[in-house]
Amino acid sequence: MKKRNLLFVTALMLVLSFMLAACGGGGDGKKESKGDGGDKKDYGIKFLSIATGGTGGTYYPLGGNFANLIKDATGIEANAITSGASAENMALIKKEETEVAFTQTDIATYATEGTRMFDGDKVENMKGLGTLYPETIQIVTTEKSGIKSVEDLKGKTVSVGESGSGTLANAEQILEVHDLTLDDVKARNLSFDDSTTGIQDGTIDAAFITAGTPTGAVEGLAATEKVSIVPIADDKIDALIEKYPYYAKETIKSGTYGLSDDTNTVAVQAMLVVRDDLSDDLVYEITKSIYENTDKIGHAKGELISAEKALEGMAIDLHPGAKKYFDEKGISSE
Structure with a gap:
């Protein structure tokens, strides 16, 4: 009788140990993706x-x-x-x-x-x-500004992008192929939102904005003003691409921001x-x-x-x- 009881207890302990091992999972402690909302793999950051x-x-x-x-x-x-x-x-x-x-x-x-x-x-x-x-380089202004070309920016108050931004580099290079520098404009280093606000309240005349179109800040401006995008001439685009090959010709389609015609400009890639x-x-x-x-x-x-x-x-x-x-x-x- 005692022998049978000992065998029963031993068998019961073995069964319990197997059950505990199964509940404990794998031995490496890593969490793998279940693909169904379960635990995700440990990638070393949370x-x-x-x-x-x-x-x-x-x-x-x-x-x-x-x-x-x-x-x-x-x-x-x-x-x-x-x-x-x-x-x-x-x-x-x-x-x-x-x-x-x-x-x-x-x-x-x-x-x-x-x-x-x-x-x-x-x-x-x-x-x-x-x-x-x-990423389209958009030289944003309004029809009432009278700015029709990049050359017309000379002497105007222009937002050229925040200090150290990609937009600032784009502005410098586009002005360069037009034989202009930042010294030829009254340069302001503004964010996109501040740029369009400045155009709206008349404190700036135009702004360089490098972003995918349509850009929210420009759409906001277009809701209250007749927006104009300053075109870049084909020969200037060719000169820009020759010197800086990461540019490509880009067209802002009519209808964007209420534009009546397609507008030629350039872009880089985001x-x-x-x-x-x-x-x-x-x-x-x-x-x-x-x-x-x-x-x-x-x-x-x-x-x-x-x-x-x-x-x-x-x-x-x-x-x-x-x-x-x-x-x-x-x-x-x-």
């Missing part, structure tokens, strides 16, 4: 910030959409933060104060080369994730960059979450974003995690 731009531009609302996509894919709490846009975002990456950032392809080039506004301040901890859509210390797995998932869910991007620019075009104009080295994604898709920058 919070991720995306540096965007001002609230009146395109980066900020897009960044909010991207943050939601990233959170859904990885479980990481992601958040879009406002900033002075492209150039400032490079500084935030360098100081490790953000993980992901919007910028322009030209600014990313300056940052990695240590040229122009990054002279002596090269950003070496940054890699590319992918390009997004054309892109995303990441810190190079982010894990390959995390950057792979970030890349995938954006380029495979463009139909969920609640912004007009979502229609222009695609994996197939994401390496066009890529001016810096890709992060290995992003490269893995594009390699799997058979997309090459060559």
